[in-house]
Amino acid sequence: MTKIAFVGTGFVADYYMTTLENHPDLQLAGVWDRDSARLAQFCAFHKVRAYADMQALLDDTDVRIVVNLTNPESHYEVNKACLEAGKHVYCEKPLAMRLDDAEAVAQLAAERGLTLCCAPANALSKAHDAFADLLSKGHIGRPRLVYAEMEDGPVFRADWQNWRSRSGAHWPGAEEFKIGCTLEHAGYALSWLVDLFGPVVHLSASSALCFPDKGVDDREALAPDFSVGLITFRNGVRARLTCGLAAPRDRSLTVLGDSGSLILRDLWDDNSPIHLSAPGNERSLLERALNFIEHRFGRTLPVRVLPGRRVTSEQAGRKRTLPSYPSQIDFMGGIAEQAAALKEGRTPFFSGKVALHLTELVLALNAGENDYKPKTGFEFSPRWSGA
Structure with a gap:
């Protein structure tokens, strides 16, 4: 205990x-x-x-x-x-x-x-384990390119002043807008990416405050509400990561490889569905049917279908309690892993040099650093052995 x-x-x-x-x-x-x-x-x-x-x-x-x-x-x-x-x-x-x-x-x-x-602990999830297993077994060949989205939608236009936690705490909207969506959210994608592909060796980013009116005190200096980063990992994988508070909600992760692709539907869902596709079979039966209907009637339907076939991330074992949508993450999972590592005499992955590297990356993204070469991250390898 x-x-x-x-x-x-x-x-x-x-x-x-x-x-x-x-x-x-x-x-x-x-x-x-x-x-x-x-x-x-x-x-x-x-x-x-x-x-x-x-x-x-x-x-x-x-x-x-x-x-x-x-x-x-x-x-x-x-x-x-x-x-x-x-x-x-x-x-x-x-x-x-x-x-x-x-x-x-x-x-x-x-x-x-x-x-x-x-934090965050979302890379210690069932969905992550299933995703990493599919990569390590070569289902999409060598991974080459990643698209990571951390778009949370225009929450500043919602009734955020009246949001409450279970025990009655106010959602700290003014604080979140002052800190910025990148420092708050980029880690959910970067923790996965660093875990799968290892350290980052180069980053080019742009960030901006696009919507300065968020219903908070005008005297508050608000942080960027949009950032995009082009990231190069030591193993050669390239990634584009976007963070924002205006575009429609999208927290997906797409990894494109030599012989297929893997798409995670939601980085905030520990049991998120995963879609696997191979060249020539990117379109599912449902997607082909929707395309037929669109061509038949000459209009685009307001439906998004992920390519490939769905593969489950569900695993046998005791059902875990998770917060309600959208934050369906085992937040205590990182602390449990830290405690287990201490008991076993090993170093938890998301500690020390890795935690510092993730912090450096989100700070660089938030600042819109261009041609940035991280100072940290060269003394660890990804947990995923296939990288």
Whole structure:
């Protein structure tokens, strides 16, 4: 049994609480938040212990891993304090808002012999395992090109001011718009890509604030709500990654190989369907039927059909509890993997150098860096052996 503690009880903390029951080897010792009213609300709803202050949490010798669920601008300071107190850390993305701060906490963790892991955990899913297995068995030959989409739709036009978590936390829309969709969302695609294809050696990106009016205080400096990156991996695979808050919702991942393609329907779904196609058989029976109808009537139907045949990612085993749509991810999965690695005496993949590399990449994408060569990432290999 590994005891953990939360720092931060905002909107995302409820996602972690929802999926805690999937991991009986983890025990939540307590939580703390600088907002005393929110802390009381969270503890009353979930019936968990509240620490008197941050120091009381750090002084709890039973706690082995601290889960940093604070706002991104607080990540560096909280990570540093927890590491200095001798705690392993699991941090929501990114590790820090500046690369030098991220490097500093990664170095501190290494010096103290501690693990510093970073969300998201969606690359530890059934869908990922099935996708990686299809790649490793050569179903599409050598992968060459990737299209990754992290478009969340125009949420700023929705009634986001009234969105609430299970325990009543407000969705932090103003904070999300200030941090930007790239820092918030690019990691869901990059964690998959780095896991499958390894380190990135070159990146060219462009980012922009296209919709400055999002219904928040005009004095707030908002981050880019659009970015596109062209990414080259060390093994030669090329990828295009887009992030946005305006285009229709699309969180798909397409990998094109010498002899076929694999399409993941939704990076936010741990059980997402996967579509496999081979040259000459890209169009399914349904797609061919729809094409016939469109030609027959001379108009495009408002229906999207993914090419190829659907292959399931479902696996036998205990059914897991996941948050409701759209965030159908086992958020506690990354912490469970970190705890298991500590117990087994190994280094979890999404820690240290990998976590730092992912942070560097999202910061470069968000800044719209051109002709960027990452400083990190040359000391690890992908988990997928076929890469």
